[in-house]
Amino acid sequence: MSLPARLLRAASALLLALSLVACAAVAPAPPPPRLVVLLVVDGLPQRQVTAYRDQLAPDGLARFLDRGTWFAEAHHGQAFTVTAAGHATLLTGAHPRRTGIIGNEWRDVATGEPVYCTGDPMETYIGHPTGPMDGTSPRNLKVESLGDVLRQRDARSKVIAVSGKDRGAILPAGHAGTAYMYMAGSGQFASTTYYMRQHPSWVDAFNAAKPADRFFKAEWRPLLPEAAYARSLPDGQPWFGTGGGKLPMTMGAAEAAPTPAFYGALLRSPFADALTLDFARAAVAGEQLGADDAPDILAVSLSGHDYVNHRWSAESRLSHDHLLHLDRMLQAFFADLDRAVGRDNYVAVLTADHGFMPAPEHSQAQGRSAGRLSTTQVVAAVNTALEQRFGVQKLVAFASASALVLDRKLVAERRLEPEGVARAARDALLAQPAFAAAYTRGELAGGSPGARLAPHFEQMRRSWHPEVSGDVQYALKPHWMFGSSTSIATHGSPHEYDSHVPVMLWGPRWMRPAALSTRVEVADIAPTLARLLGVPAPAASEGRPLPLAAP
Incomplete structure (x- = not known):
């Protein structure tokens, strides 16, 4: 090839490259996602996600780890790392010093009277009895949430939150969303009179089918062969005390028919989380979430892992296996979202409200002061x-x-x-x-x-x-806790085992896959999602948008 020809070809290649760069520079940003799905695994420390990574399903948690953006050093910024404080931060971007949600419960400093984080004597559960310390409204939440901002911008946007715990639904729903929570006495899901006077028909249909009853006499069996659990503590540790602690475990084993005790016990198993995800599917269909150009939020707080870790510790085989079951449930849930909403129409975020300490007896056995x-x-x-x-x-x-x-x-x-x-x-x-x-x-x-x-x-x-x-x-x-009649292990400290949690995002239209070691905070989730949705961050937010790489 002659020199002029080579120069001409090189010049042409340079012009093509420059034109591609110019096109990329002016390429429009993707529109806001039609649906944001916030998944909260109550009580999931980051150490469990990485410890069992090789045992995960191809498209559950691995969707985030392999094809999403995740942060290896994500932490809660507050010291008292408990469920309500963590859930209040998720979509407000604010810490308890601003949200006013300083714990799950506290006492009035003037009167000494007990206060529940989402307690409100003016409101009741719909169709279910309401106790004096039950959670029925977000009135104790002193700041606005991302859902509140979204609905102020466009009243067509829907914000739906569901959880096994009242505080796990009410606090992410904010003031303008709608919360549904699992009723441990009936196995149903209910909202409260703060949100509505009666349930929509899709909720009544879900409850009428008595979905919890299908788990009566169901067995929680290990998902993998025994050798796969060598990295966690075997069942039956002496410090488990009475009340189980061995797999397989039969739901309602001693009962002739489903009872409130059976429905409550489902929370300490994979089955209440399965019900929560089923209710979330019903909400997507019943509310037509993600079906139009008014962005929606679906917050799903999965409570079972917290109950399991309190009862048997995060180091137990039961906790290990529970996470693997949950991982497979998430894989099925994502497949359903892909079909119902479309893979290019939603962003998913997964995090936790707090981590978990090892049981003091386990720490003592390892020579720690505990x-x-x-x-x-x-x-x-x-x-x-x-x-x-x-x-x-x-x-x-x-x-x-x-x-x-x-x-x-x-x-x-x-x-x-x-x-x-x-x-x-x-x-x-x-x-x-x-x-x-x-x-x-x-x-x-x-x-x-x-x-x-x-x-x-x-x-x-x-x-x-x-x-x-x-x-x-x-x-x-570290490794010390206040005693409890129901908890083998707990959380609530500023130490890494309690603060270090997953923060993982997936949405191929809005971000490239990346594993980042940048230290970030859970408070950063709200302003990040606000940027993706094209709305201002909540007014009290203290977080900063996460460093997501554009696709």
């Missing part, structure tokens, strides 16, 4: 120290949402300086060997712990709300 504490004994010990200092008995009234609350009336009557009493209470806490950190109201409100070392200070500030939180916020050392 154990269980009594809240009553801790409060008594602090009060003893305060009495020695101030000559007044019971200056601490009670504990609430990982904080001590002073008896403010008594402090005023004795003409004591509240912050001085709080500092003495803080010092008494830190003198006990199981406490990692404690900060007073003054320190948290002022944004500075003074000259002292400040472990977890910023996380604890994010958990503390000036109107509803206590006077001395505290955190335990």
